[in-house]
Amino acid sequence: MSQVLPTSATVDRSGPPPPSGGEAVTEIRPAGPGFGVVLAELWQFRHLFTALVWRNVRIEFDATRLGSAWAIARPILFTLVFVLFRGFSGANTYVELPYALYVFSGLVLWMYFLDAATSSAGAIRLDSALLTKVYYPRLLTPLVPVVASLISIVIALVPLVAMMIWFGIRPGWMIVLLPIVLVQAVALALGVGTLVSAVSIENRDWERALAFLLSLGLWLSPVIYAPDMIPGALRGIYHLNPMVGLLMAFRASLFDGFPLPIWDWVYSLVMSVCILALGVWAFRRTEANLADRL
Amino acid sequence: MSTVAISARGISKQYSRGPDGGWSVHGGVGALYRALRGQSANEPRAKRDKFWALDDVSFEVRRGERVGIVGRNGAGKSTLLKVLSRVVFPTRGAATIRGRLTSLLEVGTGFNENLSGRENVYLNASIHGLSRAEIDRRIDDIVEFAGVRPFLDTAVKRYSSGMQMRLAFAVAAHLDPDILLLDEVLSVGDLSFQQKCLERVEGLVSEGRTLLFVSHSLDAIARFCNRCIWLDEGKIRQDGPAERVVEAYLEALANVRSARLWGVNNGFEAAEARPSVLALAGASPDHADPSLEGHEPVAVSLDDSPQSMMVPGDDDTRLVGVRLLGEDRRPRSSVAVDETLGVEITFDVLRTGKNIQPALHFKGATDQYLFVVSYTDPEWLRVPPAVGRHITTAWVPPHLLNVGITHVTVALNTPDPFQTHCSVDRAVSFNVYERFGDDDTARGLYGRDFPGAVRPRLRWDTRRSVGDALALSGAAEGHVNR
Numbered sequence: 001m002s003q004v005l006p007t008s009a010t011v012d013r014s015g016p017p018p019p020s021g022g023e024a025v026t027e028i029r030p031a032g033p034g035f036g037v038v039l040a041e042l043w044q045f046r047h048l049f050t051a052l053v054w055r056n057v058r059i060e061f062d063a064t065r066l067g068s069a070w071a072i073a074r075p076i077l078f079t080l081v082f083v084l085f086r087g088f089s090g091a092n093t094y095v096e097l098p099y100a101l102y103v104f105s106g107l108v109l110w111m112y113f114l115d116a117a118t119s120s121a122g123a124i125r126l127d128s129a130l131l132t133k134v135y136y137p138r139l140l141t142p143l144v145p146v147v148a149s150l151i152s153i154v155i156a157l158v159p160l161v162a163m164m165i166w167f168g169i170r171p172g173w174m175i176v177l178l179p180i181v182l183v184q185a186v187a188l189a190l191g192v193g194t195l196v197s198a199v200s201i202e203n204r205d206w207e208r209a210l211a212f213l214l215s216l217g218l219w220l221s222p223v224i225y226a227p228d229m230i231p232g233a234l235r236g237i238y239h240l241n242p243m244v245g246l247l248m249a250f251r252a253s254l255f256d257g258f259p260l261p262i263w264d265w266v267y268s269l270v271m272s273v274c275i276l277a278l279g280v281w282a283f284r285r286t287e288a289n290l291a292d293r294l
Numbered sequence: 295m296s297t298v299a300i301s302a303r304g305i306s307k308q309y310s311r312g313p314d315g316g317w318s319v320h321g322g323v324g325a326l327y328r329a330l331r332g333q334s335a336n337e338p339r340a341k342r343d344k345f346w347a348l349d350d351v352s353f354e355v356r357r358g359e360r361v362g363i364v365g366r367n368g369a370g371k372s373t374l375l376k377v378l379s380r381v382v383f384p385t386r387g388a389a390t391i392r393g394r395l396t397s398l399l400e401v402g403t404g405f406n407e408n409l410s411g412r413e414n415v416y417l418n419a420s421i422h423g424l425s426r427a428e429i430d431r432r433i434d435d436i437v438e439f440a441g442v443r444p445f446l447d448t449a450v451k452r453y454s455s456g457m458q459m460r461l462a463f464a465v466a467a468h469l470d471p472d473i474l475l476l477d478e479v480l481s482v483g484d485l486s487f488q489q490k491c492l493e494r495v496e497g498l499v500s501e502g503r504t505l506l507f508v509s510h511s512l513d514a515i516a517r518f519c520n521r522c523i524w525l526d527e528g529k530i531r532q533d534g535p536a537e538r539v540v541e542a543y544l545e546a547l548a549n550v551r552s553a554r555l556w557g558v559n560n561g562f563e564a565a566e567a568r569p570s571v572l573a574l575a576g577a578s579p580d581h582a583d584p585s586l587e588g589h590e591p592v593a594v595s596l597d598d599s600p601q602s603m604m605v606p607g608d609d610d611t612r613l614v615g616v617r618l619l620g621e622d623r624r625p626r627s628s629v630a631v632d633e634t635l636g637v638e639i640t641f642d643v644l645r646t647g648k649n650i651q652p653a654l655h656f657k658g659a660t661d662q663y664l665f666v667v668s669y670t671d672p673e674w675l676r677v678p679p680a681v682g683r684h685i686t687t688a689w690v691p692p693h694l695l696n697v698g699i700t701h702v703t704v705a706l707n708t709p710d711p712f713q714t715h716c717s718v719d720r721a722v723s724f725n726v727y728e729r730f731g732d733d734d735t736a737r738g739l740y741g742r743d744f745p746g747a748v749r750p751r752l753r754w755d756t757r758r759s760v761g762d763a764l765a766l767s768g769a770a771e772g773h774v775n776r
Contacts, residue, residue: 023472028305028380028389051420059408133403134421135380291382292309 031288038284041137048136049144056119056148071155075107082224094226097255098167106223108156109250112149113189113243114214119145120193121210124201124290131291138287139280142193146186153182164255172256181250188242188272194279198286201293222247227261239264242271298392299473299504300355300378305387307348307373307528347373349528350387357393357472360505362515362536364543365525371508374525375399375477378506393472393504396422400477402462407451411442411461414450418465432468440464460490467494473504512540513697516727537727541628550699550723552627553617556605606716607641607706611650614640616704616721619687628725631693631735631749635724637702638687643679648708650679650715654688655703656695657720664700664747668707675709693735693751695726696744 042049061068082103086093095102120142124131127141164170192210200206218224221243230238238244245261245268252260286293348370355361363371376382378389379397404421405414415436419429437443440460442453450458476495492514499505499518509515515522515536522539524532532539544550606613619636620626629635639652653668667688669675702724705717728735735751 023393024391024395026380026391026395028377028384028391030384030386030388045423047425048420048423050426051417054413055406055409055417058413059406130404130421132376132381133399134397136421288383291376 035284038137038139042139045136045140049140052140052144053148056145057151060148060151068155071152072159075104075111075156076159078107079104092229093224094228096226097251097258098163098169101163101167101169101255102226102251103224104156104160104163105251105254106221106247108153108160109185109247110218110221110223110243112153113185114217115152116146116149116186116189117192117196117214118211119149120189121196121200121207123193124197138290139194139283142197142283143190146190146193149189150182150186160254169255171254174253174256174260177249177253177260181246181253184246184269184272185250187276188246191272191275191277191279194283195275198279198282201286201290217241217243227264239267242268242275244268246272297357298354298390299357299359300353300389300391300506302351302353302378302389303387305348305351305374305377305384305389306346307370307377307382308344308385309347310344346385346528348377348384351525351528351530352387353523353530353533355504355506357504358502359521360499360519361507362519362522362540363506363508363525364510364512364515364522364540365531366547369525370528371525372399372477373528375475375506375508379475391473394423395473395475396469396471397475398466398477399475401466402458405450405458405462408449410449411437411446411453414461415465418462419469422465422469424469436461436464436468439467463491463494471503473506474498475506477508478510512544512725513727516540516697516725517729537628537729540727541725544699544725545627550627550725552722552724553615553625554718554721555615555617556613606718607644608715610644610648610708611706611715612642612644613704613706613716613718613721614642614683616640616702616718618722618724626724628727631695631697631726631728634692635690636687637690637704637722638685639704640683640685641706642683643681646678646681648678648713649675649710650684651675651707651709652686652688653705653707655705656690657701657703658747659699659701661701662747664695668709694748696746696749697726697728699723699725 066073079100083100085091086099093099119126123141123145130136131138131141196206196210220238220241227235227238227244227248245264245266248258248261249265249268252258347368351370351374363374365371373382375397376399377384378391379395379399381397381399402418404418406417409417412433415433416426416429419432419436420426424432437446440457440463442457442461445453445457450461453461495505495507495518505518507515507519519536521534522532522536522543523530524539524543532542545552615638617638618626618629619638620629621634621636623636626635637654639654641650641652643650651669651674653666655666656664658664669686669688700723701720702722703717703719704721706715707713708715735749
């Protein structure tokens with residue numbers, strides 16, 4: 001028997017939890033851990049985070065064999081359709097940039113947001129086997145798909161760079177803003193994801209509402225046209241959409257000379273933070289009896 | 295370092311039966327409407343049936359203690375483990391856990407069919423809190439244990455279910471926790487897998503880890519745990535040494551009785567107007583028969599169904615009582631594999647002339663026959679017994695019965711011409727258990743359970759053969775010829 005069993009000699013005991021050198025002490029209370037504890041735990045469970053992100057990426061690119069090709073093809077095909085439409089109709093989209101590049105860059109970020117928010121909102125159901133069996137910071141469940149979806153942006157960079165070379169457009173100094181823009185996109189998607197998953201544990205109506213809003217959002221955001229196309233009377237309302245500032249800042253960070261609408265972006269940053277805070281707050285409210293309700 | 299590994303203080307968990315509320319469009323609109331009309335928003339929730347799955351459960355588990363948790367379905371066992379593993383929060387109460395806790399509420403949590411074996415090992419081990427470096431160090435052992443090395447980079451969906459199970463368990467076996475919570479993990483998988491689990495648990499136990507173990511296998515609890523908590527409707531009903539709690543639980547659960555008493559009277563002639571057992575229980579000492587000393591009323595099952603009030607027997611003989619005794623002649627309700635157990639039968643002979651022969655039918659938990667014994671003293675059988683009360687005890691030798699529940703049917707027969715005067719099915723039952731670390735049984739040093747109805751310990755004779763093959767075969771032939 002001792003041959004098949006790992007003895008204490010073969011299994012090392014240098015586990016991570018004991019934070020202060022001593023043994024791990026866990027307190028269980030009705031309310032659940034405070035937010036500070038949760039942040040510390042997110043760091044403590046970083047290995048699980050990486051493993052889960054890797055799982056999501058692997059599933060995405062294995063379930064359909066064309067996984068990575070699909071990630072490139074989807075924005076390219078959409079770009080092709082919109083470019084052809086504009087060419088046939090001669091519509092004025094107020095776009096100064098080469099239209100294909102404008103649409104493609106917009107679609108890359110938009111599709112990331114669409115995927116990330118949708119999968120984050122439905123993540124609780126996907127992870128229900130985990131949530132009801134082991135403890136980990138519950139916030140990981142909506143966070144993981146938001147981060148894992150970034151892979152589609154990384155893949156889309158290849159045709160994007162190729163297009164930029166083709167059109168002779170290079171990034172300027174504002175490329176330093178790109179990480180901030182991407183973190184903002186992650187935060188906004190996570191905010192929407194946590195908010196929707198918090199209210200849709202038992203009722204999937206909110207998930208359908210989100211899918212509907214997101215499909216509408218493509219036309220309400222400057223993905224295939226410039227914000228200048230919107231008539232002045234509606235412009236005030238139009239700019240309430242935080243995606244406006246985000247999309248324009250994304251392009252400004254990529255393309256030298258593309259104007260950055262600074263106030264739109266600041267507004268959009270503030271909104272992203274607010275939506276994230278609201279989403280996390282709502283999520284943590286439902287977190288306490290999450291496993292009970294699954 | 296504190297010696298207390300788990301300290302639970304008044305843990306309570308409330309659940310609602312019936313339709314669930316929560317935030318929804320309907321609920322939200324409805325709540326808004328009621329709020330506008332000045333009604334309490336909580337009203338429909340209050341109408342739902344609330345119940346306490348756990349009700350003020352307090353206990354302490356010391357480091358190295360091995361605690362089994364028993365109880366009926368819905369008694370709160372799994373809820374308790376879920377609270378302690380932080381999957382759900384308690385409604386009230388608190389708990390402190392000192393040390394690295396791993397809870398195995400199932401084996402292979404988070405396994406994904408599309409990932410390879412290696413990826414699943416990393417994912418599953420990270421779910422249980424291991425870092426990448428820790429898994430790197432263990433992966434060879436894990437793969438070895440599971441025996442899936444050639445398939446390590448194959449997607450798990452191509453594995454047989456047995457391979458998946460082995461891999462999942464291999465990860466669980468290498469988590470190396472200070473405190474291990476196990477919930478019915480051993481009840482999944484085939485027999486050999488269950489055995490492997492048991493062996494690993496035994497390994498952990500002998501290393502002095504703290505174990506909290508929910509199982510319906512009372513044999514496993516009796517074997518691994520030195521303490522047992524019996525949960526009943528969310529409350530702790532009994533907390534104490536594993537053998538004693540398992541016994542008490544068995545008696546309550548399976549209607550297992552270690553002593554039965556029917557008609558008790560002083561004048562056995564007055565067969566028709568026999569006072570029931572209640573007379574004895576009703577503390578009337580003048581009625582108590584001296585021969586039944588030690589039959590404490592509390593230890594006796596007082597079955598109030600009409601059948602049980604009827605005294606088994608006929609005009610020739612009647613059964614008075616049956617109880618189980620230890621070698622010290624004290625009442626017992628369970629016995630270790632290496633102990634002797636006595637079945638004491640008390641019966642009245644009402645008229646002489648017929649040979650009365652008690653017989654015992656031993657049956658297993660699922661009523662399969664183990665064996666039958668009948669009274670075989672030639673002196674007794676030669677002359678019909680005198681009228682009066684007789685007490686006889688049959689001694690079951692140690693190392694005969696396997697672990698588990700054994701039911702005893704008691705009969706009073708006349709062999710020739712054959713007549714059954716009475717036969718009481720499951721008159722008494724008892725549990726055979728095995729003490730942890732007891733290697734001096736038929737099991738020897740094996741960690742596994744032994745199948746079979748009986749488990750005798752045989753005498754083994756070994757001699758070293760010094761002759762050649764020819765001599766050996768010659769000896770065998772000679773043996774056969776004789």
